[in-house]
Amino acid sequence: MSSGITLSASTRQNLLSLQDTAGLTATTQNRLATGLKVSSALDSPVNFFTAQNLSNRSTDLGGLLDGISNGIQAIQAANQGITSIQKLIDSAKSTANQALSTQITTTGTATSDFAASTTSSTTVNFYVNGVTKSATIASNATIDAAITALNSAAGTNVTMFSKDTTGKKIVLNASSAVEFKATGDQAALGFAQGTTSTANKYGSSNDAISAGSDLTVSGVDARKKLSEQYNSLLTQITQLAKDSSFNGTNLISNGDSSNKLHIAFNEKDSSNLDVQGQDLTADGLKLTSITGNSGSSVNGQGNFLLDTDIKGTLTKLGSASDTLRSASSTFGSNLSVVQNRQSFSKNLINVLDTGAANLTNADLNLEAANSQALSTRQSLGISALSLANQAQQSILQLLR
Known part of the structure; x- marks a missing residue:
């Protein structure tokens, strides 16, 4: 339906130009306000959904970082326990050697x-x-x-x-x-x-x-007291192993196959690491207490009475040290892997976030320049519209 108002072609053209400028100005102002050049699927479906997928994966990996961090702490707690147990083993060796040097x-x-x-x-x-x-x-x-x-x-x-x-x-x-x-x-x-x-x-x-x-x-009483010290050290080894836990996870107090730490490295858990726990208590290290009797049959010997028994104990302590070194090496290797994956995940999250930002973020410097240009363009459009209307104003002067 016509409005009944007749506009010249130049006037209509200037009005259309002003409308385009207003639309571009609104778009530029929205980009400056939000910082995004693609804020919805209407702006650019390909960029919008690609950036969304990248952001979703970044979020999923970010959630896994907490599990990876907890895994690192659990392994470090186990490694700290091994270090402390080794010191107790060294003390036990010293006690046994002191008993061996005590003459009966x-x-x-x-x-x-x-x-x-x-x-x-x-x-x-x-x-x-x-x-x-x-x-x-x-x-x-x-x-x-x-x-x-x-x-x-x-x-x-x-x-x-x-x-x-x-x-x-x-x-x-x-x-x-x-x-x-x-x-x-x-x-x-x-x-x-x-x-x-x-x-x-x-x-x-x-x-x-x-x-x-x-x-x-x-010498017998002295060796007996040393055997009691040795037994006390074995108790401390077991207690220390049981205390080497983090957030309910203990990798050195139970060697059962079910005692393992599972760490997922990607959102589908197709990349992961299982850290198997080990029994590094006194029993797990095959260290037995020195009692009043030794051997498979009761014979009254024990309490470090025989040099051969003490040497056997020292051999067991040596084997325990070897077991601790092997466990420390295994946990150390696992820790290196997990720390490497933690660093990789952090860097990958940064790459994903940057990629998503490149697809959707606006160049604020460019948009600011566009805003200034559109403001000038709008002023020029208004001036052009004014010039286009000057012919009709001349006719109005004749009528006066």
């Missing part, structure tokens, strides 16, 4: 002169480091014959029994713990009788009595 001796000279039975042979039962020994002394045996029987029963390459300078009393000088089964065994050799109320030095399985006043057993 049993020394003393019999209070009474030796006198063999005149009616029958006598059997003397005693223990050398918890091992049962039995010596038969013939009736009317001389002190030399008795000493020979005792040393033969002891079965050592070193002479444990001898006689004093008077040639009448038996002397015991052994680099081991020697105890007698009964007071009669001590009396048969002329030694002062001990008591049955005092527990023997090396365990509770053997029915032994304490040394009498003329015998001194040294």
